[in-house]
Amino acid sequence: MRKKQESAAELSGVVRVALYIRVSGEEQKMHGLSLEAQQERLEKFARERGWLIAGIYIDAAKTARKHLHKRTEFQRMIEAVKRNEIDILLFCRLDRWFRSVADYYKIMEILHDHNCEWLTTDEEYDTTTANGRLYINVKLSIAQNEADIDGERINVVFDSKIAHGTVVSGSCPFGFRVNEEKRLEIVPENAEIVRDAFNRYEATVSQRGTVKYIREKYGVNWCDVTFQRMLAEKLYTGVYDRGGRCNENFCPAIISNEQFDRVQKLTSKNARSSPSGRVYIFTSILVCNECRHKLVGYKTREYYYYRCNQHFQRGRCPHNHSVREDMIEEWLFAHLQEEIDRCQLEWEVQAAARKRTAAASDKATLRRKLSKLKELYVNDLIDIEEYKKDYEIYTAALRQLPDTAQEAPPDFEAVRKILTAEFKAIYDTLTREEKRTLWRSIIEEIAIDNDENITGIVFG
Numbered sequence: 001m002r003k004k005q006e007s008a009a010e011l012s013g014v015v016r017v018a019l020y021i022r023v024s025g026e027e028q029k030m031h032g033l034s035l036e037a038q039q040e041r042l043e044k045f046a047r048e049r050g051w052l053i054a055g056i057y058i059d060a061a062k063t064a065r066k067h068l069h070k071r072t073e074f075q076r077m078i079e080a081v082k083r084n085e086i087d088i089l090l091f092c093r094l095d096r097w098f099r100s101v102a103d104y105y106k107i108m109e110i111l112h113d114h115n116c117e118w119l120t121t122d123e124e125y126d127t128t129t130a131n132g133r134l135y136i137n138v139k140l141s142i143a144q145n146e147a148d149i150d151g152e153r154i155n156v157v158f159d160s161k162i163a164h165g166t167v168v169s170g171s172c173p174f175g176f177r178v179n180e181e182k183r184l185e186i187v188p189e190n191a192e193i194v195r196d197a198f199n200r201y202e203a204t205v206s207q208r209g210t211v212k213y214i215r216e217k218y219g220v221n222w223c224d225v226t227f228q229r230m231l232a233e234k235l236y237t238g239v240y241d242r243g244g245r246c247n248e249n250f251c252p253a254i255i256s257n258e259q260f261d262r263v264q265k266l267t268s269k270n271a272r273s274s275p276s277g278r279v280y281i282f283t284s285i286l287v288c289n290e291c292r293h294k295l296v297g298y299k300t301r302e303y304y305y306y307r308c309n310q311h312f313q314r315g316r317c318p319h320n321h322s323v324r325e326d327m328i329e330e331w332l333f334a335h336l337q338e339e340i341d342r343c344q345l346e347w348e349v350q351a352a353a354r355k356r357t358a359a360a361s362d363k364a365t366l367r368r369k370l371s372k373l374k375e376l377y378v379n380d381l382i383d384i385e386e387y388k389k390d391y392e393i394y395t396a397a398l399r400q401l402p403d404t405a406q407e408a409p410p411d412f413e414a415v416r417k418i419l420t421a422e423f424k425a426i427y428d429t430l431t432r433e434e435k436r437t438l439w440r441s442i443i444e445e446i447a448i449d450n451d452e453n454i455t456g457i458v459f460g
Contacts, residue, residue: 016054017046018077020091023060035060038092045121046090054086078107081116089118094125094136104136162245173233174222175254184235184251191254193218194236198255198263201231205266208313215315223313231267236260279432280304281325282446285439289449289456291317297325306448323452331454332439333424339457370395 019042021035035058046053057073069075080086089111111118125136161168166182175194176184193214201210211227214220222230234241237260240250280297281304288295288308295306304325310317373390376382382390430438445458 015049015051015087016085017051017088017090018054018080018086019043019046019056020074020077020089021056021058022071022074022091041092041121042090051088055080078110081110081114084114086116089116091118091120092122093120094123159245162240162247162250165247165250173230173235174220175236176251186252186254193220194230194254197227197230198236198259202259202263202266207231211313221314221316223309228267231263234260279436280306281432281436281439282306282328283436285443285446286323286328287445287447288317288319289447290319293317295323295448298322319450321450321452323448327452328446328448328454335454340459343457343459 019039021038021042023035023038039056039058043053055077057077059071059073077086077089081089110116158168167178167184170178172178172184175187175191177187179185196217197210197214200213201207204210207224207227211222211224214222214227230236235251236254237257238249238251238253239257240247278299282295283297284294286295286306287293288310291308291310293308293310296309297304297306299305305322306325306328307322308317308319311319370391373382373387376387427435427438443457443459445456446454447456449455
């Protein structure tokens with residue numbers, strides 16, 4: 001695989017490489033498999049070959065036994081491959097990537113379709129021969145078998161822990177804490193808050209109202225999602241029931257089984273399902289100018305709106321106004337030209353400054369090395385041949401500095417196409433999903449203040 005990829009690098013000019021790093025929770029404790037150690041090795045390997053690092057994808061505390069869809073950074077990297085943004089995937093060892101033959105071949109189909117290759121820094125593989133492919137299959141089969149055996153051992157340990165009432169992790173629901181015997185025990189003052197919250201919800205059948213009540217009475221700042229999970233947490237009845245494991249007497253109970261059952265009936269009746277086709281065009285793009293959290297969409301009978309839930313759910317942000325979606329669209333079409341011009345000018349100024357700074361730093365480093373080299377020769381620590389060899393390397397590097405590849409600018413021309421009258425007519429015919437995809441493809445962030453003004457745009 002190495003020979004094939006290096007030849008591809010020579011032909012393509014600037015090679016875009018993605019660095020993939022994965023460690024499980026246990027592996028983070030082992031020397032040489034930490035996130036930092038892997039990242040250092042990968043970055044050094046890429047820099048030595050003059051490759052452009054197009055992205056660093058880190059799945060921390062993720063085991064190779066996890067399904068691929070649960071490794072979020074891996075999925076982000078594959079999506080970048082599908083957009084033809086990456087030429088080579090780089091990782092330290094094959095088992096950082098896969099421990100499954102089936103998964104390997106699924107991803108290889110995607111890489112092949114998008115002319116993307118892979119390379120490891122610590123191991124040698126060759127996919128161009130039958131023997132090379134057989135070797136990869138054997139390695140993956142062994143790794144998969146090891147992962148399966150580890151999984152079986154872990155399941156036995158977890159089964160024993162749950163059966164004996166000991167926790168499998170240090171996290172626990174509000175109202176409990178883990179004692180020295182690794183068991184859950186009740187925190188009396190917090191347990192009273194939990195009981196009050198369940199009683200309040202049962203009396204009012206309002207999750208949001210209960211969250212506000214608890215915040216104002218006790219100063220405990222839950223969000224709606226946290227409280228929703230708490231209402232469904234069976235540990236409050238003393239029962240552990242997760243992942244196929246059950247212990248009816250796992251821990252002391254904070255609320256009764258009868259009250260828990262009544263609350264489950266209320267939550268099922270009060271559940272709201274999102275209407276089909278509810279798509280928010282600017283989801284994940286709009287940002288609160290005050291607290292920098294993402295704005296959240298909601299819909300009235302007539303309009304789509306966005307608001308800051310750090311204010312409406314947590315009371316932590318002064319941003320108490322909602323902004324209408326159609327007003328954002330109108331503003332973008334009216335002001336996009338000036339925003340593009342501003343961003344392009346800022347980018348060019350910053351790029352020039354980065355270029356000057358990088359060149360000056362690199363030149364200073366090389367000159368220091370030349371000076372140090374001279375000292376070594378004068379003090380008879382190296383001979384004339386070593387001096388000449390290293391001198392040629394450093395001076396050649398100095399001469400090549402002005403030709404250093406620069407960061408690619410955002411595609412401002414692609415954004416300008418939106419400003420044409422023809423495109424505006426086409427935009428009005430798009431579905432909401434298509435409009436959302438369009439804006440996400442060209443805009444990374446839109447900041448909005450409490451007066452519903454757009455204060456800044458970041459183009460992707």
